[in-house]
Amino acid sequence: MATIRDVAKLADVSTATVSRVINRNGYVNAETKRRVTEAIEQLNYVPNDVARSLFKGRSKMIALFVPDITNPFFPELARAVEDVANQRDYTFVLCNTDNDPVKESAYLNALQQKSADGFVIVSSSISEEQLEEINVPMVAVDRITGRSISSVTVNNYSGSRQAVQHLKSIGCKRIAHISGPEHTDNAVLRLRGYLDEVMYEDWFNSNYIAVGEYNFDTAREAAIELLRDCPEVDGVFAGNDLMGAGVLNAAAALGRRVPDDLSVIGFDGISIGKTLTPTLTTMVQPIYEIGAKAADMVITQIENGAPAITSEELPVQLMERQSSRRKE
Amino acid sequence: MATIRDVAKLADVSTATVSRVINRNGYVNAETKRRVTEAIEQLNYVPNDVARSLFKGRSKMIALFVPDITNPFFPELARAVEDVANQRDYTFVLCNTDNDPVKESAYLNALQQKSADGFVIVSSSISEEQLEEINVPMVAVDRITGRSISSVTVNNYSGSRQAVQHLKSIGCKRIAHISGPEHTDNAVLRLRGYLDEVMYEDWFNSNYIAVGEYNFDTAREAAIELLRDCPEVDGVFAGNDLMGAGVLNAAAALGRRVPDDLSVIGFDGISIGKTLTPTLTTMVQPIYEIGAKAADMVITQIENGAPAITSEELPVQLMERQSSRRKE
DNA sequence: AACATGTGTGTAACGGGTTACAGATACATC
DNA sequence: GATGTATCTGTAACCCGTTACACACATGTT
Secondary structure, rough: OHHHHHHHHHHHOOHHHHHHHHHHOOOHHHHHHHHHHHHHHHHEEEOHHHHHHHOOOOEEEEEEEEEOOOOHHHHHHHHHHHHHHOOOEEEEEEEEEEOOOHHHHHHHHHHHOOOOOEEEEOOOOOOOOHHOOOOOEEEEEEOOOOOEEEEEEHHHHHHHHHHHHHEEEEEEEEEEEOOOOOOOOOOHHHHHHHHHHHHOOOOOOOOEEOOOOHHHHHHHHHHHHHHOOOOOOOOEEEEEHHHHHHHHHHHHHHHOOOOOOOOOEEEEOHHHHHOOOOOOOEEOOOOOHHHHHHHHHHHHHHOOOOOOOOOEEEEEEOOOOOOOOOOO | OOOHHHHHHOOOOHHHHHHHHHHOOOOOHHHHHHHHHHHHHHHHHOHHHHHHHHHHOOOEEEEEEEEOOOOOHHHHHHHHHHHHHHOOOOEEEEOOOOOOHHHHHHHHHHHOOOOOOOEEEEOOOOOOHHHOOOOOOOEEOOOOOOOOOEEEEEEHHHHHHHHHHHHHHHHOOOOOOOOOOOOOOOHHHHHHHHHHOOOOOOOOOOOHHHEOOHHHOOOOOOOOHHHHHHOOOOOOEOOOOOHHHHHHHHHOOOOOOOOEEEEEEEEEEEHHHHHHOOOEEEEEEEEHHHHHHHHHHHHHHHHHOOOOEEEEEEEEEOOOOOOOOOOO
């Protein structure tokens, strides 16, 4: 591979001049510039990013931390972050943290050594101290980790109320909630939204709440138990779409017809909702925009160094599909 | 951040000695080593990866190219590659190529500039010439791109025959195939397996073959048309699970009961198969192992420089679920 | 005594860019 | 004619590790 020195020699100038041509800064005579450009062309020269990074202390690289890319919510998010990164000429690195603080900080260290310029993270576990140690821009997404970090989220609380309101509006009289994990702030917010919507209903009772992880299996288990214990339940608000799929499966296993006997609504708007039978009614998050917005914020901060902590909250939207229908 | 020079000064040795301690090579007196280690500890020193990369021309970084991470087959693959990369102390970079040769080579260039050490790629489009240009280890996965590159795949042909045999064995008399895209070698192999299994059946007719993309929507469309035109079809082999989901959805839309009227089998074994109603019978690929194996091959090649081109073919396995059942 | 081998450490060049600084020239201004 | 300013270019230091090479000393060999 050709180096800047090869180019300099061929164009009969110093490396400084070549560098000036490449980076379009400082004065360069038009004729000189032509010669340099030609030499670059001829040698097929491309500047070495590593050398550049070393000098600048920056790498044009941002990383996304997600709990597990295997969860279909995250690929779409990743896609957005990657697209924006590319658009703005950054390299994109994906890291699965498994919600494990040890893995998280291992990644953080490894990437700092590589001069990563910024991070977009989905994390429930990162500590304020760790945040202090990072001296590059960082934006939290989907979940808020602490108040000393910028974030892009949706209004989980009001989205959750909307979801329950939808079930009420189609005539559900007994609405249960299969909640996500208690240590995750968005699950707590959704639970709170549900509670504030049903707490004062005379039919409400705490058996209508079950807790699972944000996945299919635990939700299915929880739903089977709940629906067996409370056969009067005619509406379920699932903590997210994956859990909604679990509820649909549980309903089928118990012979409960959806939406005739039971309406189900999820949260997220991931694409598997459309593949299910019946298709899943859900509160759609603008997942791609969330990721794009977060990536944009990080890169803008990298380049302009705007340090203010900002919190964006995007809207969710009801998407009615087959799993919920007005009762006769 | 502390540099090796700071450590050298504090321990009162040269940077060479510090480097020798860090890398455990060359001779270092035990007492000296102790002092250096202490200084490293005290300063919280971590070697700068970028400087290291610059000197060595290697970055301890591998990349995975996938058509689209949003397709649920790939996250699992990505997960495997990432895990192995981490285990062996490599950084993992994910790239979505959208099957676009332009994006592919843009990524290839960008990553070469960053001294990426190796690539795992899923691609139908990369050319032999491009392969020539890459002078780092590279392994193709899922699809074979050319004969000048190592690969890890499954036996698509025999897996496909097994799938059709399964439908026959449960009593299907008219078996259709919704095939994946014609420019993708694994789709072609699966189609060939299907053909070799049904071609000489007296019922066979070419209307039983439809072509789509490897996604839900096109398969759904294709299946609706096919099932409407050929109501006698009682078994469908879908090109992959996502397409299988499309077929199930189409069947539901047409009021065909699965598995009573129609049995459906997919290919891949991705997790959404379990979330569908009915759950989807499929030929399970060892996706994680494929990714792990490929990552392992790449890294081993990076470190030992074994240049021989090898092709691994892993087995697929029938997983019977609710979408297929023996006819009475 | 002469030489080989093993141990221990430092100096300095190197990888491939970037840029502060200095020097040179051209032109404008007073 | 002196001074100022814009244009153009090169030298060399710098980013931060790694390692070839040189040198010193200890021990073993013949």
